[in-house]
Amino acid sequence: xxxxxAKGLEGxxxxxxxxxxVRGDIGQLIYCGYDINELAGKVSYEEVVYxxxxxxxxxxxELDELKSALSAYREIPKGVIDIIKKLPKTTPPMxxxxxxxxxxxxxxxxxxxxxxxxxxxxxxxxxxQIPVVTAYFHRARQKKELVHPDPxxxxxxxxxxxxxxxKPTKEMEDxxxxxxxxxxxxxxxxxxxxxxxxxxxLSDMYSAITTAIGTLKGPLHGGANEGVIKMLQxxxxxxxxxxxxxxALAQKKKIMGIGHRVYKVLDPRAxxxxxxxxxxxxxxxxxxxxxxxxxxxxxxLQKKGLNANVDFYSATVYFSLGIPTDLFTPIFAISRTSGxxxxxxxxxxxxxxxxxxxxxxGPVGLKVVPIEQR
Numbered sequence: 001x002x003x004x005x006a007k008g009l010e011g012x013x014x015x016x017x018x019x020x021x022v023r024g025d026i027g028q029l030i031y032c033g034y035d036i037n038e039l040a041g042k043v044s045y046e047e048v049v050y051x052x053x054x055x056x057x058x059x060x061x062e063l064d065e066l067k068s069a070l071s072a073y074r075e076i077p078k079g080v081i082d083i084i085k086k087l088p089k090t091t092p093p094m095x096x097x098x099x100x101x102x103x104x105x106x107x108x109x110x111x112x113x114x115x116x117x118x119x120x121x122x123x124x125x126x127x128x129q130i131p132v133v134t135a136y137f138h139r140a141r142q143k144k145e146l147v148h149p150d151p152x153x154x155x156x157x158x159x160x161x162x163x164x165x166x167k168p169t170k171e172m173e174d175x176x177x178x179x180x181x182x183x184x185x186x187x188x189x190x191x192x193x194x195x196x197x198x199x200x201x202l203s204d205m206y207s208a209i210t211t212a213i214g215t216l217k218g219p220l221h222g223g224a225n226e227g228v229i230k231m232l233q234x235x236x237x238x239x240x241x242x243x244x245x246x247x248a249l250a251q252k253k254k255i256m257g258i259g260h261r262v263y264k265v266l267d268p269r270a271x272x273x274x275x276x277x278x279x280x281x282x283x284x285x286x287x288x289x290x291x292x293x294x295x296x297x298x299x300x301l302q303k304k305g306l307n308a309n310v311d312f313y314s315a316t317v318y319f320s321l322g323i324p325t326d327l328f329t330p331i332f333a334i335s336r337t338s339g340x341x342x343x344x345x346x347x348x349x350x351x352x353x354x355x356x357x358x359x360x361x362g363p364v365g366l367k368v369v370p371i372e373q374r
Contacts, residue, residue: 005359009356014188015347017187018055019032020032022187024260024264027263027268028268029186032056034057035268036182040269040272043057043181045155045180045335046070048181049066049184049338050063053120053342069128072151073124073128075149077104079106080107081146083099083100084133084136087137089140090141091141097130097330097333100133101130101206102210105205110122111204114348116345122341126206126209128155131159131334134163134334139163148162153167154173154177155177156179156180172321175276176331178272178276179276179314179317179331180334181335182335183332183335184335184336184339185336185338185342185343186336191221191336192343193215194212194215195208195211195212195215195340195343196343198212209344212340216333222332222333222336224256224309224311225311225318225328226315227311228256228257228312228315228316231255231256232293232315238295241295241296255296255306257308258300258304259300259306266307266308267307267308269310270309270312273317274294274308277290277293277317280317286320289316289320314328318331
């Protein structure tokens with residue numbers, strides 16, 4: 001066995017998958033054979049959920065059945081709602097979601113049923129329930145009445161309805177739906193890998209998704225889009241962008257939303273989000289956020305050869321939709337649950353415990369000195 005060290009497991013292939021492929025050298029993202037540019041704006045998020053779980057796009061009958069199932073699974077146990085309501089109002093949303101998902105496993109009598117049919121039901125249930133617990137927590141922390149799911153609405157529209165308390169416009173719904181599609185899966189990223197590591201021990205679906213949420217929470221993964229808006233707000237205006245970037249580069253500070261661990265060229269999801277950000281900014285009459293973003297992206301490409309990634313423009317899209325900054329990463333989690341659960345199912349279908357080696361660099365041969373002599 002090779003003892004070659006690959007820090008951060010860079011370049012190490014951990015699994016074979018049919019689900020998605022990130023081709024960083026050419027800026028391509030593929031879901032089950034479909035280029036992301038072929039899917040975004042042409043199919044709904046629910047169709048992508050079906051694609052990831054079944055390896056083909058659904059027929060009308062199959063799509064209707066999936067939508068009906070997701071709608072039916074949205075109901076949250078009262079015990080979990082009580083937990084959500086009792087959380088401190090200052091709890092970061094990702095903490096709340098992680099806690100709620102773990103609690104959902106306690107109330108699911110099939111939690112430890114390891115048949116594949118049961119696993120698929122749990123996967124669908126989590127896809128349906130994570131948006132609901134997110135919206136419930138957001139309303140509860142504001143001391144507002146909870147808005148319960150509308151069975152007629154699709155996933156994107158229902159989430160916006162539950163958060164805001166009013167039905168979204170068609171444009172808002174379509175925008176959120178495309179965001180969900182773009183974030184649904186992304187190769188062997190950190191949170192997906194952590195979900196597969198957890199389920200590979202033959203733990204349970206809820207534990208695997210709780211693990212993934214905890215991993216996504218980090219600012220080097222899903223938390224980056226929150227950092228983008230905070231950066232834009234700190235800069236304040238288009239006129240301040242150049243000086244801010246120059247100063248940040250001089251101090252070797254990281255520019256949030258710029259560059260990617262895998263993509264060496266433009267993130268293929270970024271243009272879709274940039275286009276939506278431009279349209280929303282124009283309609284809302286406050287174009288400065290997208291103008292600032294475009295200037296930052298231009299400067300970073302010129303000065304460092306780095307492109308904007310998916311977080312860079314998704315932040316402006318969500319901000320323009322009136323979504324609170326600390327719900328940006330939860331939205332990422334909501335859509336990525338489709339990919340996480342698909343990877344969990346794929347891991348279970350041909351499982352082997354994931355157990356890498358470590359390279360020990362500590363001392364050897366030490367002798368214990370009696371405590372009185374230390």
